[in-house]
Amino acid sequence: MYETEEDPTTANVATTTTAPPKNTENNDKAAKTTTTEPIKKVSEFMRVQRLFRQVTKTENGKNIPKEKREPIDYSPVLDFNNLENNTEENKKLIIDCTSNVTTHEFEFNRETEFYLHPSEWKVYGLQGYPGFYFIKSPFTVSQQKKWIKHALEDYADPPNNNNINLFHGPIKNLWKNGEMEIINDELIKQGKEGLTQLTERPLDKNGEQLPTYRQLLDKLAWSTLGYQYQWTPRLYSEEFYEEFPDDLQELVQKIAIATKFDPYVAEAATVNFYSEDSIMGGHLDDAEQEMEKPIISISFGSTAVFLMGAETRDIAPVPLFIRSGDIVIMGGRSRYCYHGVAKIVENSFDLGLVNENEEPDLKYKIQWLKEKNRRVNINTRQVFKEPKLGGKLVNNKKE
Numbered sequence: 001m002y003e004t005e006e007d008p009t010t011a012n013v014a015t016t017t018t019a020p021p022k023n024t025e026n027n028d029k030a031a032k033t034t035t036t037e038p039i040k041k042v043s044e045f046m047r048v049q050r051l052f053r054q055v056t057k058t059e060n061g062k063n064i065p066k067e068k069r070e071p072i073d074y075s076p077v078l079d080f081n082n083l084e085n086n087t088e089e090n091k092k093l094i095i096d097c098t099s100n101v102t103t104h105e106f107e108f109n110r111e112t113e114f115y116l117h118p119s120e121w122k123v124y125g126l127q128g129y130p131g132f133y134f135i136k137s138p139f140t141v142s143q144q145k146k147w148i149k150h151a152l153e154d155y156a157d158p159p160n161n162n163n164i165n166l167f168h169g170p171i172k173n174l175w176k177n178g179e180m181e182i183i184n185d186e187l188i189k190q191g192k193e194g195l196t197q198l199t200e201r202p203l204d205k206n207g208e209q210l211p212t213y214r215q216l217l218d219k220l221a222w223s224t225l226g227y228q229y230q231w232t233p234r235l236y237s238e239e240f241y242e243e244f245p246d247d248l249q250e251l252v253q254k255i256a257i258a259t260k261f262d263p264y265v266a267e268a269a270t271v272n273f274y275s276e277d278s279i280m281g282g283h284l285d286d287a288e289q290e291m292e293k294p295i296i297s298i299s300f301g302s303t304a305v306f307l308m309g310a311e312t313r314d315i316a317p318v319p320l321f322i323r324s325g326d327i328v329i330m331g332g333r334s335r336y337c338y339h340g341v342a343k344i345v346e347n348s349f350d351l352g353l354v355n356e357n358e359e360p361d362l363k364y365k366i367q368w369l370k371e372k373n374r375r376v377n378i379n380t381r382q383v384f385k386e387p388k389l390g391g392k393l394v395n396n397k398k399e
């Protein structure tokens with residue numbers, strides 16, 4: 001998992017292809033090196049990935065203002081949310097699976113889980129990918145915010161692992177402390193007195209002063225739940241297990257029932273934090289012993305261009321939009337296929353999540369996500385054929 005292809009035009013820049021699951025592409029240098037790097041043959045996956053790369057600097061290194069950049073052509077992107085807007089080619093790929101899925105009932109709560117009864121869900125498949133499902137967001141705004149809150153407050157904190165812990169050691173209350181700094185900076189900007197109760201930053205595991213929590217939050221790229229995926233040996237080991245959140249377990253088990261992938265026990269999850277210039281290179285998720293159970297993926301915030309590829313990188317992937325609240329189920333063939341995120345669409349943050357009178361608990365989270373067009377993605381996996389340790393099966397099914 002996460003062994004991504006290096007883009008030869010960005011090979012010597014800040015593209016991380018090892019442990020962190022996503023590549024934060026440095027478009028600036030990418031643009032500069034395009035002309036000097038020898039042209040290597042790139043895969044079909046990379047060719048399509050590059051269609052969504054924007055040049056942000058001129059050849060002599062000058063910043064191109066956002067409004068003057070060559071716009072990205074999103075017309076080839078398949079859109080399950082605007083069926084009529086699709087190219088004729090993409091229309092042929094879209095399968096309406098609504099009737100296959102909506103008959104599998106489970107108990108649910110409109111207030112806290114899904115606002116739409118499963119019989120009202122809109123579910124699509126992709127031609128050539130049996131087992132792949134796309135569910136148009138069945139969440140209310142407040143349910144979306146619940147997962148955003150969990151991701152920032154709980155999932156990114158110890159004992160769960162994240163990309164920042166790898167360098168600095170465990171950092172407690174990353175969000176809470178970062179939020180205090182955000183509030184403090186705002187007050188000072190307004191000429192007011194800053195907060196008095198800012199937490200003193202501890203030294204990190206190397207005895208070095210930690211960067212500010214705001215800076216750390218800016219670097220937050222991923223965290224792991226349940227079996228903590230070990231990026232270097234590329235495996236899950238029973239030694240590194242943290243309790244899997246019950247409410248997330250319940251949610252994905254219900255989605256698994258709807259799509260007939262039950263029984264499903266989420267034993268591990270990756271939580272990805274993207275900002276406006278993040279990408280995730282093409283990769284396979286193949287470290288799980290159980291590959292017959294799908295990856296169930298929920299996303300909130302800005303819109304992504306997701307690439308659904310094939311078993312090799314030599315086949316062009318299908319680019320598709322994933323918007324806030326949409327659910328993607330990668331089962332069947334798609335479970336064995338390359339995929340990635342080519343682009344976070346400019347200015348695509350879901351304005352439905354923005355509320356002038358937001359409660360204090362959420363105000364800064366939404367502001368933080370919106371200001372850099374951020375996106376939170378949570379994707380779950382069953383790791384073992386016989387689920388072990390904390391993996392619980394909740395009986396949600398209506399008999």
Ligand SMILES: O=C(O)CCC(=O)C(=O)O
Nearest residue numbers: 021270272285341377379
């Ligand atoms: O962000 C996404 O939609 C995809 C994430 C993904 O593929 C992964 O974490 O393995």
Ligand SMILES: [Fe+2]
Nearest residue numbers: 283284285339
């Ligand atoms: Fe993946």
